[in-house]
Amino acid sequence: MFSLPVWVAVLALVYLDFPIRVGTAAICAHGQECHAPSLADLFDRVIQQSSRVHGISSELHSDYEQYFFPSKNHIGKRKCHTYSILTPADKENAQRLGREELTEVILRLLGAWGDPLSQLHRSMTQDQNQDFNHYSSNKALEMSDMVHELRSGVTKVAEKMKLLGVISNALGYMSSPESLAPSSVSSSYERGDFNSIDHHDLLYCFRRDSNKVKNYLRILKCTTLPELDC
Amino acid sequence: MRRAVGSVPLLLMLFFIGHAKETRYSPPGKPKLTSCRSPEKETFTCWWEPGSDGGLPTTYALYYRKENSDAVYECPDYHTAGENSCFFNKNDTSIWVNYNITVVATNALGSNFSDPVDVDVVYIVQPHTPENVTVTVMEDKDGPFLRVSWEPPRKADTRSGWITLIYELRVKLEGEEEWEEHRAGQQKMFNIFSLRSGGMYLVQVRCKPDHGFWSEWSSTTYIKVPDYFPRETSVWILIAVFSAFIFFILTWILNLKSNSVKHCLLPPVPGPKIKGFDKQLLKNGRSEEVFSALVVPGFPPTTSSDCEDLLVEYLEVYTPEEQELILEEGKDLQEGCLKSKGSPSDSDSGRGSCDSHTLLMEKCGEGEGKEEKHQERAQKGKRQQKHQTGWEEGDVSHTREDVLSPDMSEGRVKTWPSVFSPLPQYSSRPLDHQGSLETARQLCLSDSLFPPPSTSSHLSYNAKEGLALGSGQQEFYLGKKQTHPSNPQSQPRWHLQAHSDFNISSMDRKQAASGLQLPGFRSTEYVEVQRVNQEDMVILQPLFSSSCQRDGHLQIGQGEDYSKVKGVDSGNMLLLQREVEVKREEEDGDRYSCDIQDRVTESCYTTSTAASSQVTGKPTSCAGTAMPVQEEMVLAANGYVDAATMLL
Numbered sequence: 068m069f070s071l072p073v074w075v076a077v078l079a080l081v082y083l084d085f086p087i088r089v090g091t092a093a094i095c096a097h098g099q100e101c102h103a104p105s106l107a108d109l110f111d112r113v114i115q116q117s118s119r120v121h122g123i124s125s126e127l128h129s130d131y132e133q134y135f136f137p138s139k140n141h142i143g144k145r146k147c148h149t150y151s152i153l154t155p156a157d158k159e160n161a162q163r164l165g166r167e168e169l170t171e172v173i174l175r176l177l178g179a180w181g182d183p184l185s186q187l188h189r190s191m192t193q194d195q196n197q198d199f200n201h202y203s204s205n206k207a208l209e210m211s212d213m214v215h216e217l218r219s220g221v222t223k224v225a226e227k228m229k230l231l232g233v234i235s236n237a238l239g240y241m242s243s244p245e246s247l248a249p250s251s252v253s254s255s256y257e258r259g260d261f262n263s264i265d266h267h268d269l270l271y272c273f274r275r276d277s278n279k280v281k282n283y284l285r286i287l288k289c290t291t292l293p294e295l296d297c
Numbered sequence: 298m299r300r301a302v303g304s305v306p307l308l309l310m311l312f313f314i315g316h317a318k319e320t321r322y323s324p325p326g327k328p329k330l331t332s333c334r335s336p337e338k339e340t341f342t343c344w345w346e347p348g349s350d351g352g353l354p355t356t357y358a359l360y361y362r363k364e365n366s367d368a369v370y371e372c373p374d375y376h377t378a379g380e381n382s383c384f385f386n387k388n389d390t391s392i393w394v395n396y397n398i399t400v401v402a403t404n405a406l407g408s409n410f411s412d413p414v415d416v417d418v419v420y421i422v423q424p425h426t427p428e429n430v431t432v433t434v435m436e437d438k439d440g441p442f443l444r445v446s447w448e449p450p451r452k453a454d455t456r457s458g459w460i461t462l463i464y465e466l467r468v469k470l471e472g473e474e475e476w477e478e479h480r481a482g483q484q485k486m487f488n489i490f491s492l493r494s495g496g497m498y499l500v501q502v503r504c505k506p507d508h509g510f511w512s513e514w515s516s517t518t519y520i521k522v523p524d525y526f527p528r529e530t531s532v533w534i535l536i537a538v539f540s541a542f543i544f545f546i547l548t549w550i551l552n553l554k555s556n557s558v559k560h561c562l563l564p565p566v567p568g569p570k571i572k573g574f575d576k577q578l579l580k581n582g583r584s585e586e587v588f589s590a591l592v593v594p595g596f597p598p599t600t601s602s603d604c605e606d607l608l609v610e611y612l613e614v615y616t617p618e619e620q621e622l623i624l625e626e627g628k629d630l631q632e633g634c635l636k637s638k639g640s641p642s643d644s645d646s647g648r649g650s651c652d653s654h655t656l657l658m659e660k661c662g663e664g665e666g667k668e669e670k671h672q673e674r675a676q677k678g679k680r681q682q683k684h685q686t687g688w689e690e691g692d693v694s695h696t697r698e699d700v701l702s703p704d705m706s707e708g709r710v711k712t713w714p715s716v717f718s719p720l721p722q723y724s725s726r727p728l729d730h731q732g733s734l735e736t737a738r739q740l741c742l743s744d745s746l747f748p749p750p751s752t753s754s755h756l757s758y759n760a761k762e763g764l765a766l767g768s769g770q771q772e773f774y775l776g777k778k779q780t781h782p783s784n785p786q787s788q789p790r791w792h793l794q795a796h797s798d799f800n801i802s803s804m805d806r807k808q809a810a811s812g813l814q815l816p817g818f819r820s821t822e823y824v825e826v827q828r829v830n831q832e833d834m835v836i837l838q839p840l841f842s843s844s845c846q847r848d849g850h851l852q853i854g855q856g857e858d859y860s861k862v863k864g865v866d867s868g869n870m871l872l873l874q875r876e877v878e879v880k881r882e883e884e885d886g887d888r889y890s891c892d893i894q895d896r897v898t899e900s901c902y903t904t905s906t907a908a909s910s911q912v913t914g915k916p917t918s919c920a921g922t923a924m925p926v927q928e929e930m931v932l933a934a935n936g937y938v939d940a941a942t943m944l945l
Binding site: 296 | 365
């Protein structure tokens with residue numbers, strides 16, 4: 068039947084008491100009662116994800132600043148393509164916004180950055196400058212993927228909140244996120260020729276927007292679910 | 298408006314330049330923005346460092362521009378945050394907006410702009426220190442621990458989620474230099490374990506936003522840990538006590554068995570085992586004393602150093618059924634004893650020549666003990682004789698087996714034909730034999746020599762042997778009992794008593810008191826021991842014969858006597874023959890003296906056993922129990938020679 072090594076391995080696993088991490092996601096078998104993750108769990112996941120995204124963007128941005136722009140005196144005419152999305156710039160404004168709008172803003176922001184990040188990654192890999200680009204392009208790729216996941220996660224959170232009656236169904240942004248992107252930006256992206264300066268500006272803008280997302284999510288969580296963590 | 302304001306200082310500077318060329322006034326130095334900080338992400342403050350003022354009163358102004366706007370604004374508040382600072386309140390603060398800030402120093406002579414600085418508030422957050430840091434000691438099953446709790450700084454709004462702080466604390470013992478730091482994450486409580494009993498601890502906490510600057514450490518909180526007994530120490534103490542206990546047990550056992558251990562590890566070096574050897578003397582270096590101690594008095598024998606003494610060891614007389622007298626002399630006791638009479642039952646090698654009828658005579662020097670084997674001993678028969686060892690004189694530790702095994706059972710009677718005569722006086726004397734060279738004389742009397750009724754010449758032997766497990770000393774003493782003291786004619790019994798103490802293992806043999814009853818002797822000539830002279834010589838004389846006293850001569854009156862020594866054959870046997878005279882034998886000679894006085898000796902006697910020779914003789918006059926010499930010799934040869942010396 069089973070050979071000796073198999074048995075040994077089985078016994079080892081049993082007795083060594085490997086820690087088995089139980090994730091918050093339930094594994095539903097057929098006919099079993101399934102427990103979806105709670106809103107708090109969803110919020111924790113998206114907040115962790117957004118925090119990671121922000122971390123990567125900060126790293127990339129600082130790398131670019133060291134390599135290409137040692138002097139801080141460079142002041143470019145930096146205009147992020149998401150400037151048209153109105154975002155609360157302080158706490159009062161953010162708290163005054165309400166959950167639905169806040170969720171919408173978040174989703175808008177995340178939607179606006181899907182394509183540009185992919186193009187950034189593509190542009191970075193095509194750049195034959197040095198190894199720096201190779202290292203950075205991996206990060207850009209990772210960042211791009213995470214943003215996509217984050218967006219789907221926040222969507223789930225919004226749906227959950229709607230399910231729970233926390234927010235109303237008066238939002239229609241989920242249907243077409245691509246339309247949120249400002250045309251000027253998308254036009255420039257379509258051109259497809261980015262240079263290093265463009266990279267740097269892009270990263271600057273994204274770092275800020277990821278910070279906004281993270282912050283808005285936290286506010287959303289703490290206003291929706293006031294807990295000890297807040 | 299600002300430009301108009303800005304032009305005034307220029308005019309003033311021109312005026313002053315025109316007027317005061319000789320003074321050292323100059324336009325101000327370049328200011329420098331040192332830092333901008335926001336404690337709660339809602340307001341922020343910028344500080345600058347003024348340059349040289351140029352000797353003139355200088356004013357500073359801070360101007361900023363917001364992102365994507367060309368409008369220049371001046372600092373709304375120069376005072377709230379102190380000197381050379383600019384405080385931006387909530388209304389003027391926008392997050393996620395890039396501020397371009399510049400400071401201008403202006404004096405009469407000119408102004409100076411600082412380098413612009415871009416500031417985004419979200420990245421310059423440095424909160425205040427955490428507040429309400431409390432430390433308490435709590436108990437656990439493992440011991441006490443510290444629980445540190447705190448609160449976020451008052452202004453930081455973490456409850457709405459606007460700002461997220463992570464905390465860090467550090468602990469150290471009072472007097473130490475190194476802090477022990479711990480990250481607490483977003484929690485506002487922390488436990489510290491593994492405390493020193495009775496120690497005083499210092500605790501501090503600080504915080505940081507997820508992207509920002511660390512706050513300052515909070516003020517130190519002191520906490521004292523109460524005294525407790527740590528569990529690990531108690532376990533170690535238990536182990537130490539147990540180990541000590543085991544160690545003491547082992548030490549005690551080792552002490553008890555120290556001898557065997559010492560014996561095992563350090564086997565003793567064999568030392569000299571010479572009797573009388575004194576190691577101490579040797580160590581002292583006096584060899585003369587050491588060796589003098591070894592000297593055994595009496596050895597080599599200086600006194601009575603006659604050759605005779607050495608030669609005559611024992612005299613064994615035995616007669617077969619013909620009652621012949623056989624004298625045997627053995628030089629060596631052992632050999633003599635080894636010899637058997639050749640009687641069939643004589644299988645004991647240790648038997649002396651006296652199978653129950655040997656007289657043991659002690660050496661003169663040490664006194665003699667004659668041991669007569671009583672016929673009873675013969676009856677004892679099987680008894681193996683150690684006690685015969687009386688014979689063995691000379692050997693301290695000689696174990697003579699069946700020296701005197703009586704052989705009477707065979708009917709062979711060995712008699713001393715009138716060898717012995719009652720001695721007038723003979724007192725037993727206990728003799729101490731010392732030294733290893735003691736020899737005892739043996740005289741064996743055969744029972745048949747003496748007729749029972751005529752006890753005039755009845756010799757009774759009382760050989761008593763006291764065998765004692767002694768130190769190897771033999772005690773021989775010769776005792777004589779006079780059985781007929783009153784009868785002058787009667788022959789006093791002469792009892793030989795021999796005591797011998799042997800260090801013989803076979804001591805168990807008791808020597809039966811051998812009252813040697815002499816059976817009837819058909820025709821006998823008796824030899825009796827006349828006396829023992831002062832030289833411890835046994836003087837024999839024929840009983841019947843007239844007294845003849847002649848040393849060295851044996852004179853027999855009427856009867857025959859075998860006193861004459863024919864010679865010594867090769868077998869070291871002294872051959873006696875019937876002679877009127879007997880001539881002296883060996884070096885020590887056989888001396889005979891006969892007492893002519895009315896001795897009725899029924900047996901003729903021959904005496905003198907030379908130590909080195911055997912005397913074999915047949916009493917001719919004695920009742921015809923003559924045996925051919927050869928037979929005697931044979932018999933003598935078969936048996937053992939008693940190294941009995943007889944002194945006449």
